[in-house]
Amino acid sequence: MNDFDVREFNDQELMDLIHLYHKIEEYLKYLKESIIEVDSNDKAE
Amino acid sequence: MTKQNDVYIQSLERMKEQIENYPLKIFEGTKKVQKEYHIDAVNQRNEYVLKQISKLEKDLDIVKSLLVGKMEKLLPQLRSDDEKKQLDELKELENMFVFYNSYGDFFSKLGFDRIFFDMGHYDELDFDVILSYLCQFIETFKLAGVSLSSKDFSYSNYVQEFMCSFFSHYKNDDFQEQMKDVFDNIYWNCPNLVVHLKLNIYVLSFKYQKKLDQYCIKKMKGLSNLNKNDSYSFLSKYEKIRKDIKNVKLSDSYYIVQKFVNNDYNIDDFLETSDVWKQKFNQFLNDCNYDDMTDEERDDYFRELIQLKYMLYEFDNIKQYDELKKDISNRFNNTDKNMFKNKMKEIKKIESLKNKLLKKYYSLANKDNHNKYRDKISFLISEINEKINTLDTLYMELEDVRMTEKIKNSLSNGSTIYDAFCLVDTCYGYLKHFFETKMELKDSNKLNKMLEEFHEFVYSGFLVISKSVNIFQECSIVDMINHKCKLFHINLLINEEDNLDSIKKDLEFIEFLYYVGKCYLSVSQIKFICEVKTLV
Numbered sequence A: 001m002n003d004f005d006v007r008e009f010n011d012q013e014l015m016d017l018i019h020l021y022h023k024i025e026e027y028l029k030y031l032k033e034s035i036i037e038v039d040s041n042d043k044a045e
Numbered sequence B: 001m002t003k004q005n006d007v008y009i010q011s012l013e014r015m016k017e018q019i020e021n022y023p024l025k026i027f028e029g030t031k032k033v034q035k036e037y038h039i040d041a042v043n044q045r046n047e048y049v050l051k052q053i054s055k056l057e058k059d060l061d062i063v064k065s066l067l068v069g070k071m072e073k074l075l076p077q078l079r080s081d082d083e084k085k086q087l088d089e090l091k092e093l094e095n096m097f098v099f100y101n102s103y104g105d106f107f108s109k110l111g112f113d114r115i116f117f118d119m120g121h122y123d124e125l126d127f128d129v130i131l132s133y134l135c136q137f138i139e140t141f142k143l144a145g146v147s148l149s150s151k152d153f154s155y156s157n158y159v160q161e162f163m164c165s166f167f168s169h170y171k172n173d174d175f176q177e178q179m180k181d182v183f184d185n186i187y188w189n190c191p192n193l194v195v196h197l198k199l200n201i202y203v204l205s206f207k208y209q210k211k212l213d214q215y216c217i218k219k220m221k222g223l224s225n226l227n228k229n230d231s232y233s234f235l236s237k238y239e240k241i242r243k244d245i246k247n248v249k250l251s252d253s254y255y256i257v258q259k260f261v262n263n264d265y266n267i268d269d270f271l272e273t274s275d276v277w278k279q280k281f282n283q284f285l286n287d288c289n290y291d292d293m294t295d296e297e298r299d300d301y302f303r304e305l306i307q308l309k310y311m312l313y314e315f316d317n318i319k320q321y322d323e324l325k326k327d328i329s330n331r332f333n334n335t336d337k338n339m340f341k342n343k344m345k346e347i348k349k350i351e352s353l354k355n356k357l358l359k360k361y362y363s364l365a366n367k368d369n370h371n372k373y374r375d376k377i378s379f380l381i382s383e384i385n386e387k388i389n390t391l392d393t394l395y396m397e398l399e400d401v402r403m404t405e406k407i408k409n410s411l412s413n414g415s416t417i418y419d420a421f422c423l424v425d426t427c428y429g430y431l432k433h434f435f436e437t438k439m440e441l442k443d444s445n446k447l448n449k450m451l452e453e454f455h456e457f458v459y460s461g462f463l464v465i466s467k468s469v470n471i472f473q474e475c476s477i478v479d480m481i482n483h484k485c486k487l488f489h490i491n492l493l494i495n496e497e498d499n500l501d502s503i504k505k506d507l508e509f510i511e512f513l514y515y516v517g518k519c520y521l522s523v524s525q526i527k528f529i530c531e532v533k534t535l536v
Helices: A011-033 A040-044 B003-020 B031-074 B080-100 B112-119 B127-143 B157-169 B175-189 B193-207 B209-223 B228-251 B253-261 B276-282 B295-320 B322-332 B339-365 B370-410 B417-425 B428-438 B444-458 B477-487 B501-518 B523-535
Strands: none
Touching: A011 B003, A011 B031, A011 B523, B003 B031, B031 B523, B080 B209, B080 B228, B112 B127, B112 B193, B112 B428, B127 B175, B127 B193, B157 B175, B157 B193, B157 B339, B175 B193, B193 B209, B193 B370, B228 B253, B228 B501, B253 B501, B253 B523, B276 B501, B295 B322, B295 B477, B295 B501, B322 B370, B322 B417, B322 B428, B339 B370, B370 B417, B370 B428, B417 B428, B417 B444, B428 B444
16 A cells, blocks of 8 residues: 555545546637637738 | 635636627727727737636646646555565476476476477477477486487487487587588488487486486475475465465556556446446345445455356366366276286387387498498388387377376376366376367467466366366256355356356456455545546
8 A cells, every 4th residue: 555644635625626627628628719810801901 | 626626616717707708899980990999809808818828728737737646646556576576486386386296297397298299299390499309308317317418319310310410519609500400401311300309208208217206306305395295285385376466466456446547447337326336236136235235244245256256267167178077087987907008018019120120220321332232221211210100109199098097096086177187287298189189279379378278277276166076977067156156145047058258247347346345545536546547
């Protein structure tokens, strides 16, 4: 067994951390998709 | 969810709302003003989004390193030192195994049966292997106190010619190349040279049997403090270490986690809330289910189901070796008491004829004017070859007779399947020939693998049925298994012809479930490890 107390790893906290990771991924995906391309016609004028 | 995480996720949601509600258009002013505003707003919004992306990427890295840190701390380490110690111990016992196995004779203990059998199948052998067999044979004799020379290899004129070169080049740097040339030259005159060599080896082995037997005893004593009578305790130790190694692979946390990480099992099937494991367990229970049992009752059931798994595997293996069992029985029941004597008589007669012909050959071939007798010499050579071919068949038959004698002498009416399998496990030639003919396997590698599997099976340390069932009596193993199931309230009834694969697989799952339950990590912690492993 590893020389640490597994009780320091609360199951719920571990799962929450994973959940947080996936949430950040989800928002990152949203952010990347929400960049608006500026219309070239707009630019030309 | 921790408060801190909650607050953070809420901030992300607010950020999203802000982006979605960002005013990108105005409706006042000229079209040009409206367009300019729009471009400006889009750029500002994009700038904000990019800033958020950069921030979130940093946050993601932080969370990822936190996850990896926790995962690595949780991840069980391979106890390689302990495992190496066990494997070294097994290796040491493997080296001693042949010498401690009381069923083996000097011929098998010294590996001569392998040489004899393989050289009989020389068309599948590389010349280097044949050469290494000859070296092994000569070196083993040397260790036994017998220094062989070319004079000992006089089975035929070709053997004599080959072995004279062998000893003159032995241990030279170019030994292999030189011998290859010698072999190629002789081969054109005598394509059966390997058979001649093989028979010479066979005859020499039995000529020096007494010395070789003594060497085997000396070797056994030198390997450990155990004496011959300790063969039983040696085998128990040998089986135990093999069993322990297997158990470690099943129960050690490192291997348990690896099985999930490698997708051999799905961790979700093992969650407390999953029906999968419960259904698999409950299907074997009579009139009760997992939820209604005490921890002690569950543990008992687990142990019985695991034992049942091993019994079903054993049953399938015994079925696979059914022909072998029949052959052992037939040999045991053979009533011919003079088989060996009669076969030896036949051999001696032909050996004497062959030796006379060989003597005649040398008397003519050594004459100064031997060319004058060329036709006679050719005739003699063909006669000698013919006699050696007959002798080859007779010696193989003698080996077969020796096998029957060994079975009759080593086994008794009370012998179990295990006793009989331990005995034939020492007989390389018999077993390989048996698998080759009865199981119609020709590929030498596959045959060797079958021999290994057979040895693994016999000495697995998990055998229960084979150690209690008499090999010579009709006994329904199916009834034994069904009886055990009934006795321990296990809901299973099998028939002789049933395919047990899916039942064995479910029992294997239950065995794994048992060890997962004993693991110091919780299923959620293992799930966490698996999930983080997919992220990195």
